[in-house]
Amino acid sequence: MSSSQTILLLPAVSDGDVAAFEQLYDRHAPILYALLLRMLASPEDAQEVLQEAFVKAWNDASRYDPSRGSELAWLISITRSRGIDRIRSRKVRGEREKDAARDNSIRSTAVDGMAAVESVVAGEEQRAVRAALAEIPEAQRQALELAYFDGLSQSEIAGKLGVPLGTIKTRMQLGMRKMRERLRESLDR
Amino acid sequence: MIHETFDEIAALEAVGAATADESRFLAEHLEGCNDCAALARAYRETAARLPLMLDPVSPPPGVRRSIMDAVGASVQPVTLEIPYRPRPFIDPRWYATAALLFLALWGWREVGIRVEREQVRAERAVAARLEEERHLLAADNRRMMAQMQELAAPGTRTIALAGQKMAPSASARIFMDPARRRAIIFFYDMPPNPSNRSYELWIIRADKKAPEGAGTFDVDPESHRSSMTIERLPVDTEIKALAVTLEPKGGVTTPTSSDYYLMGEAGL
Ligand SMILES: [Zn+2]
Numbered sequence A: 001m002s003s004s005q006t007i008l009l010l011p012a013v014s015d016g017d018v019a020a021f022e023q024l025y026d027r028h029a030p031i032l033y034a035l036l037l038r039m040l041a042s043p044e045d046a047q048e049v050l051q052e053a054f055v056k057a058w059n060d061a062s063r064y065d066p067s068r069g070s071e072l073a074w075l076i077s078i079t080r081s082r083g084i085d086r087i088r089s090r091k092v093r094g095e096r097e098k099d100a101a102r103d104n105s106i107r108s109t110a111v112d113g114m115a116a117v118e119s120v121v122a123g124e125e126q127r128a129v130r131a132a133l134a135e136i137p138e139a140q141r142q143a144l145e146l147a148y149f150d151g152l153s154q155s156e157i158a159g160k161l162g163v164p165l166g167t168i169k170t171r172m173q174l175g176m177r178k179m180r181e182r183l184r185e186s187l188d189r
Numbered sequence B: 001m002i003h004e005t006f007d008e009i010a011a012l013e014a015v016g017a018a019t020a021d022e023s024r025f026l027a028e029h030l031e032g033c034n035d036c037a038a039l040a041r042a043y044r045e046t047a048a049r050l051p052l053m054l055d056p057v058s059p060p061p062g063v064r065r066s067i068m069d070a071v072g073a074s075v076q077p078v079t080l081e082i083p084y085r086p087r088p089f090i091d092p093r094w095y096a097t098a099a100l101l102f103l104a105l106w107g108w109r110e111v112g113i114r115v116e117r118e119q120v121r122a123e124r125a126v127a128a129r130l131e132e133e134r135h136l137l138a139a140d141n142r143r144m145m146a147q148m149q150e151l152a153a154p155g156t157r158t159i160a161l162a163g164q165k166m167a168p169s170a171s172a173r174i175f176m177d178p179a180r181r182r183a184i185i186f187f188y189d190m191p192p193n194p195s196n197r198s199y200e201l202w203i204i205r206a207d208k209k210a211p212e213g214a215g216t217f218d219v220d221p222e223s224h225r226s227s228m229t230i231e232r233l234p235v236d237t238e239i240k241a242l243a244v245t246l247e248p249k250g251g252v253t254t255p256t257s258s259d260y261y262l263m264g265e266a267g268l
Helices: A010-014 A018-040 A043-063 A071-092 A096-107 A113-118 A120-134 A138-148 A154-161 A165-188 B002-014 B020-032 B034-048 B061-074 B092-123 B127-152
Strands: B157-163 B171-177 B182-188 B197-205 B212-217 B226-230 B239-248 B262-265
Touching: A010 A018, A010 A043, A018 A043, A018 A071, A018 B061, A043 A071, A043 B061, A071 B034, A120 A165, A138 A154, A138 A165, A154 A165, A165 B002, A165 B034, B002 B020, B002 B034, B020 B034, B157 B239, B171 B262, B197 B226, B212 B226
Parallel strands: none
Antiparallel strands: B157 B171, B157 B262, B171 B182, B182 B226, B197 B212, B197 B239, B239 B262
16 A cells, blocks of 8 residues: 555554554544444444454554555554454354344444544545445455455355355456556556 | 466455465465466455445544553553463463363253253243243353354463462463453362352453452362353453462452462463
8 A cells, every 4th residue: 555645653653652653543543443343343342353453553563564565554454354353253152143233224334524534645545445446346346345344255255145156256356356457557556 | 377266366365255275275376476476465455455445433532542551551560570480381282172171071061950950840841941941051052162162263372370389289271362352261289268268360460550350269179170261351461460369258359468379470
């Protein structure tokens, strides 16, 4: 991700700089929280996992390598993997059914104007991502979202959508390819 | 073209949808193919941007506060002195296996008791009750399976508590699941507690001076063993050490003496 406009915070965080960590939180927490709400469909769980993710970021800040992506990408990867852990442990406890009921109300969470202003960096990228996604056929986008946000395996997605496994794989590949091409054009250049 | 196959797997892998076999297959290929490696990286970067489709939502202010408390605390000096060194390292997988077996047997015993109870009630012809009980039993089994699965999970940490001067040969083993913030603890070779006293487990937190009571337990006079579970552990970075003292029956809010029976560092 393009991080050129932004001063890196994680090197300071790895030196124990609490102020830098607060800035990191203020800059990125809203998108990470949105990610967890989308994944977990429960504000309580999302808040708990967000806390876990930031504590992990604090502890692992020295492992961040700017050549491998932006700070936000690094935080997203930590947050998503914690979210997936939570989804898996819930699956074990058979709580997924309950989520289905909560799903819709959470997904329609209102846009938080302040948060949108706060993540200025995300602004340009966000527009590009949305534009790219808008060009992807709904079926491809749906398969990608079920994998990325809901942590479903390819066979679970095929089962859920009642579509052959090969079709699902192709849909995801085509969707990702299109996204990659569009984003390269609009962001990485 | 062979690389086409890896294009597909790399795309699936980026969104977490590749199977274990596919991932392994891909990883092997990427070691020798720079083109596919670059492609896989590009797919991962693309996937990492998917959350940007969402509208940002500010978390409640309390979340920020508790995160800052958690990490602010970890840089503060810790006042408690821990005068012991851990025992020789024993492969934690062995303990995990032992814990699984223990839980399996434990669950089995509970099932046995419940089945007996059900039979008595059936004799009294309380059919509706029986049905309800069966649901509870199934729920218990699910809970037990979930606990076992969590114990066997890769993220589970084990912490050893060593016997202190009050009980030098005692020991304990804690299996901690930081993700779910719960733990199960097994105590061995503990002196049985008098009937008017309880053992109490203390969590010594990095961010608080006073130890925090985590629950009480009684030691079986014959086996000299015990076990307990903890829900809602503090986040793992806050746990500095754990200790056990003997306290008035039912436990107290702060330890009444520094005569420790067991102690161990969380060793983060
Ligand atoms: Zn290749």
